[in-house]
Every structure is written in C-alpha cells, then in structure tokens.
Amino acid sequence: MTLRFAIKRDGTPVLSVTRRDGTVAWQRQSFFFPLHDLTHYAVETVLGLRQAFWGMMADGWEFADFGTPWPRGPMPNLPEALLAEVIAGWFDTTRASGAEPEAADLNPHVAQVFAQHGLPAPRAVTDDEFARICALRADLAARWHALAPGEAMELAFTVGDGGRRDDQRL
Known part of the structure; x- marks a missing residue:
C-alpha cells in the first residue's frame, strides 16, 4: 500500500492511501494527524504489526x-490495534509535553492501558525496537x-514486512 502525505497549496494536510487493488482512500487532516499517522507508520513497521491502523487500511477500511x-x-x-494506538498516543502526549520519550516509561504505560481494558499486557517493546521507532519517527517528522x-512524500507500507520501507519525496 502506498501512503501519500501531502500539503495542498493552501497549506492543508491531506493523506491518501492507494491499496494493492487500486482503491484509494483519502482524508483532509488537521495539523495534528500527519505526525500521529507517521508515528503509527513507525510503530507498525518496526513492530511488524499486521492488524493495526495501517494493516486495516490495507484491508479496505476507510478513515471514517x-x-x-x-x-x-x-x-x-x-490487542494489536490497541498496542499501536497506545504507543502512538504515548508519543503524541510526550511530544506535546516537550519531554524526550524514554524507553523505560513506555512499557509500564502500555501495560496500564491494557489492564484498564481487561487485557493482559502485550510483549514488551525492546530497547532496540524503541530506538528504531524513535529514529524512524524523527526522520519522518523532519521530512x-x-x-x-x-x-x-510517499511511503510504502507492506504489512508484516518487519520494518522494510521504501519512500520518496515528490
């Protein structure tokens, strides 16, 4: 699936996805969502999540x-979709507070949210995965x-690919 993060000439962010079958979904976005959605991309590619936000979009879900x-x-x-959303939301909150994200803070937060939903804690995000998510997220945000x-800018999202990405600026 190809993700296209664009800025219209009037400055409005627009996101579109083109699925393998050629169908397209798009959404005008507020200025919050591009970074949130790029964070989802970083989390889901590094962790190899199949049924989180981008995986569901690849399967035909619409933004609405x-x-x-x-x-x-x-x-x-x-649980997989919740994991991606909790991590992306945690990065959003950390960014909004002006604090640097700390690996030691992420896993306890995820476990707490899962407990609130009556679910067992998922596997912990390793220090290596955390560093890769942070690096990819920072690169995408800068771009x-x-x-x-x-x-x-376009990003290729291949579900379950273990973090492979091909992207380009148009």
Whole structure:
C-alpha cells in the first residue's frame, strides 16, 4: 500500500492511501494527524504489526471507519490495534509535553492501558525496537516538516514486512 502525505497549496494536510487493488482512500487532516499517522507508520513497521491502523487500511477500511459510530463494528484483533494506538498516543502526549520519550516509561504505560481494558499486557517493546521507532519517527517528522505547500512524500507500507520501507519525496 502506498501512503501519500501531502500539503495542498493552501497549506492543508491531506493523506491518501492507494491499496494493492487500486482503491484509494483519502482524508483532509488537521495539523495534528500527519505526525500521529507517521508515528503509527513507525510503530507498525518496526513492530511488524499486521492488524493495526495501517494493516486495516490495507484491508479496505476507510478513515471514517475508525470512529463513532464505528460503521464496520469493533476493530479486529483488538490487542494489536490497541498496542499501536497506545504507543502512538504515548508519543503524541510526550511530544506535546516537550519531554524526550524514554524507553523505560513506555512499557509500564502500555501495560496500564491494557489492564484498564481487561487485557493482559502485550510483549514488551525492546530497547532496540524503541530506538528504531524513535529514529524512524524523527526522520519522518523532519521530512514532513520540510515539505512545502504543493509537495508530498510517499511511503510504502507492506504489512508484516518487519520494518522494510521504501519512500520518496515528490
């Protein structure tokens, strides 16, 4: 699947995905969502998650399916989707606070959120995985911030590929 993060000439962020079958989904975004969605990309590629946000988009979900009234019903494989969302949200909160993300803080936070949902804690994110997520996230954020109106960057998302990525700036 190809993800295209673009900035329209008027400065509005737009995200589109082109699936293997040629179908396209797109969304105008607020200025919060590009970094959140790029964080999802970093988390899901490094951890090799199949049924989190980008995997579901690859399977045909639409952006509007991820909110009330949940037109497609509950997300499949909730623990994997929850893991990606909790980690991406944790990075968002950390970024908003101005603090540097610390590996030692992530796994206890994830375990606490899973417990609140009545789920066992997932496997811990290793220090190596954490470092790779941070590095990829920082690279993507810098590239996003470097885009001018009318420019875009594309990322290839291959579910379950263990973090392989091909990307380019247009």
